[in-house]
Amino acid sequence: MYFSNKQTKLSFLYNIGIKLTHFALKCASHFNKKIESGVKGRAESFKILEDNLNKGDKTLWFHCASLGEYEQGLPVFKKLREHYAKHKIVLSFFSPSGYEIRKNSTIADFVIYLPLDTKQNAKRFLDSVNPELTIFVKYDIWPNFLNELKRRNLRAILISANFRKNQPYFKSYGKQLKNALFAFEHIFTQNEVSKNLLLSINYNRVTVSGDTRFDRVYSQLELDNTLDFIETFKNNKCCVVAGSTWPEDETLFVNFINSESSKDIKFIVAPHNIKTSQIKSFQEKITGNSILFSEKDTKQLVDNQVFIIDTIGILSKIYSYADIAYVGGAMGNTGLHNILEPAVFGVPIIIGFNHDKFPEAKALIDNGGLFSVSTKNDFTSILNKLISNSDFRLKCGSKNLEHIKKNKGAVIQILDYLRI
Numbered sequence: 129m130y131f132s133n134k135q136t137k138l139s140f141l142y143n144i145g146i147k148l149t150h151f152a153l154k155c156a157s158h159f160n161k162k163i164e165s166g167v168k169g170r171a172e173s174f175k176i177l178e179d180n181l182n183k184g185d186k187t188l189w190f191h192c193a194s195l196g197e198y199e200q201g202l203p204v205f206k207k208l209r210e211h212y213a214k215h216k217i218v219l220s221f222f223s224p225s226g227y228e229i230r231k232n233s234t235i236a237d238f239v240i241y242l243p244l245d246t247k248q249n250a251k252r253f254l255d256s257v258n259p260e261l262t263i264f265v266k267y268d269i270w271p272n273f274l275n276e277l278k279r280r281n282l283r284a285i286l287i288s289a290n291f292r293k294n295q296p297y298f299k300s301y302g303k304q305l306k307n308a309l310f311a312f313e314h315i316f317t318q319n320e321v322s323k324n325l326l327l328s329i330n331y332n333r334v335t336v337s338g339d340t341r342f343d344r345v346y347s348q349l350e351l352d353n354t355l356d357f358i359e360t361f362k363n364n365k366c367c368v369v370a371g372s373t374w375p376e377d378e379t380l381f382v383n384f385i386n387s388e389s390s391k392d393i394k395f396i397v398a399p400h401n402i403k404t405s406q407i408k409s410f411q412e413k414i415t416g417n418s419i420l421f422s423e424k425d426t427k428q429l430v431d432n433q434v435f436i437i438d439t440i441g442i443l444s445k446i447y448s449y450a451d452i453a454y455v456g457g458a459m460g461n462t463g464l465h466n467i468l469e470p471a472v473f474g475v476p477i478i479i480g481f482n483h484d485k486f487p488e489a490k491a492l493i494d495n496g497g498l499f500s501v502s503t504k505n506d507f508t509s510i511l512n513k514l515i516s517n518s519d520f521r522l523k524c525g526s527k528n529l530e531h532i533k534k535n536k537g538a539v540i541q542i543l544d545y546l547r548i
Contacts, residue, residue, distance in 0.1 A: 142271065142304055146245055165224040169241035176240055177218070177256040186215045189259035190235075191242060193268035194223035196466065198230050200288050201265040203343040203539045205235045208261075211548045218257050222268055229440065245270040254280060261546070263287060264312075265340075269297075271304050274311035286315045287542055288340045290487070291322040298325055316542055319487060335545070338538040339488065345444075345472040346536045353448040358396070361419075361429040362449055366515055367394040369450035371443050372465035374400055375410070377456040377480065380507045382413045385434060389512060396446055398437035400456060400465065407438050443469070450475045451521065452514045458482045458500070464489060467498065472532045476514055476524035478507065497528035 181187065190205055192198040198221070209217060219236035221227040231239045243249040250272040262277060262284040277284050286309075296302025297309060306329055309315070316337040317323045326334045370381055381397060384390055399407060411418050411434075418434035419427050429435070437446065447453060453470035457463050458480030467477055467489060481502035483489040492498035501507040514521045 143246065146272075162224050165228065166241060169224070169227060170243055173220075173240040173243050174252060174256070176238055177253070180238060181216060181256050186212075187257050187259045188212055188215050188217045189220070189257055189262040190217065191220045191262070191264045191268065192222075192226055193266070194221065194226035195229050196226075197265040197268070198226055198233075199344055199466070200339070200341045201263065202235070203340055203347060204263065204287060204542055207539065207543055207548060208263075208546075209235045212260075215260065218259070242270070242273075245272045247272050247276070249273075250276040254282070258282070261285075266290060269305055269308050271308040274308040278311035284312050285542075285545075286312045287337070288318055288538065289315050289322055290318045290339075291325045292485070293325060298329060314545060316538065316545075335541060337541040338535055340538045340542070341466070341468050341488075342532055342536040343539040345466075345468040346532055348444055348469070348472055351445075353445040355442065355445050355449070357424050357429060358435075358446055358449045361396070361432065361435050362394050363430050365392060365394045366451045367396065367449055368452045368454065368511070368515075369446055369470065370395065370397045370454040371447065371456065371470065372400045373397055373454070373456035374460055374462055375406065376459040377454070378410050380459070380501075380504055381454075382410070383504055384508055384511060386413075386415045387508075389515075390433075393433075393515060395434045396437065396449075397434065398443045398446065400462075402438045402440065404438075407436060411436060447475070448473050452476055452478070452511065454478045456480075458486075458489075467492065468532065471497065471528035474522075474525040474529035476521055477528065478510060478514075492528060492531060495527050495531050497524045497526075497531065 188208060190201060192201055216238070217236045219233060219239045220242040221230070222242050227239065227241055233239055243253055253273070254276055259282060262282065264284065264286045266288045274284065291297065297306045309331055314333045314335065315326060315331065316335050317326070318339045320336055323334050323336050370377065378397065378399070381395065385395055399410070407420070414434055416433040417431060418436060419429060419432040421435070421437045421439050437443070447470040450470055450473065453475050455465050455467045455470065455477060457465045459482070460480070461482060464479060464483050464486045467479060470477055471492065477492065477498045479489060479498065479500055481500055483500060489498060489500070493500060499510045501510060514524070
């Protein structure tokens with residue numbers, strides 16, 4: 129009885145917390161456009177579903193926290209879209225950054241913000257969608273939605289899951305989240321560590337399939353990655369591509385670009401945030417010639433040393449022109465961005481020091497194709513070595529491509545389980 133009462137109290141506190149979060153977001157939306165987009169979008173989600181879905185419609189539901197999880201799940205989503213061609217597919221995001229960039233995704237009929245995780249919202253959502261199959265990617269475990277799926281005996285799986293022992297699922301205070309995991313009929317994990325953590329809480333319907341991102345990035349090699357304007361800018365010179373950078377990453381590059389040793393090198397920098405003020409601040413610190421993507425049709429690309437990409441959606445293709453790549457996010461606390469995108473093109477990669485939560489980074493470091501730096505001197509030293517020693521550069525890059533090839537195949541395992 130004690131544990132039952134304790135669990136009831138925790139559930140009550142969780143639901144109160146969600147309602148307080150809703151209130152806090154509404155208040156914050158008056159001061160933050162990103163939060164405002166999420167609040168407005170969530171308010172429209174039910175109308176979109178109820179106006180467009182009929183009771184007899186067959187549906188699938190894909191849920192992703194943000195853009196990274198969408199890219200992770202995309203190879204599975206595409207196969208399901210092909211197999212269930214007559215089903216209506218609902219794709220939900222929690223984060224505005226995922227929704228805004230992929231709101232026109234062709235793998236779904238409806239792209240929405242996931243309503244906040246209240247019991248009432250979960251019931252109303254599933255009354256409308258009633259999915260034949262639900263797929264969550266990596267994390268974003270919402271207890272009320274998942275428990276309602278379980279109560280209705282609706283199928284749900286979690287793919288590319290990556291757990292750590294310090295997460296609430298594996299703590300005494302995290303019973304509600306732990307119970308929500310049991311709503312999944314099967315969980316596909318990225319690694320053995322995650323599997324063993326699930327086994328420790330007596331969740332046994334688990335398979336180590338690996339990370340679907342390897343399949344996703346490998347498919348990039350099958351596409352036409354040609355960008356004529358990048359080819360013109362590069363002009364057959366050694367090119368360093370810095371992707372998804374933050375100001376702390378860009379500080380490293382300003383020093384190096386302005387040094388004498390960089391004069392014969394081309395640099396492409398694609399900031400994570402393309403705010404005009406931030407880009408202007410970065411560009412003003414560069415002493416050499418630089419050009420923005422938005423200026424490329426009015427200025428001579430070949431005459432510039434630095435090309436700043438003030439747009440989104442083309443970074444994965446730009447990496448195909450890199451001789452050396454730098455991936456941002458790990459010099460600060462924002463989180464390392466996708467290192468597998470440049471790795472698939474067989475180029476060596478440099479990142480910052482804050483990558484403990486990213487097992488793919490450790491694997492590429494151990495494999496010899498990725499280098500972590502913590503200071504400007506570290507950065508300058510490894511970048512100079514990669515620039516000056518082409519044999520070393522090619523050897524390191526080839527190790528990254530081999531790692532991608534070795535680890536793809538998660539999608540096949542998931543589809544086999546689904547009998548597709």
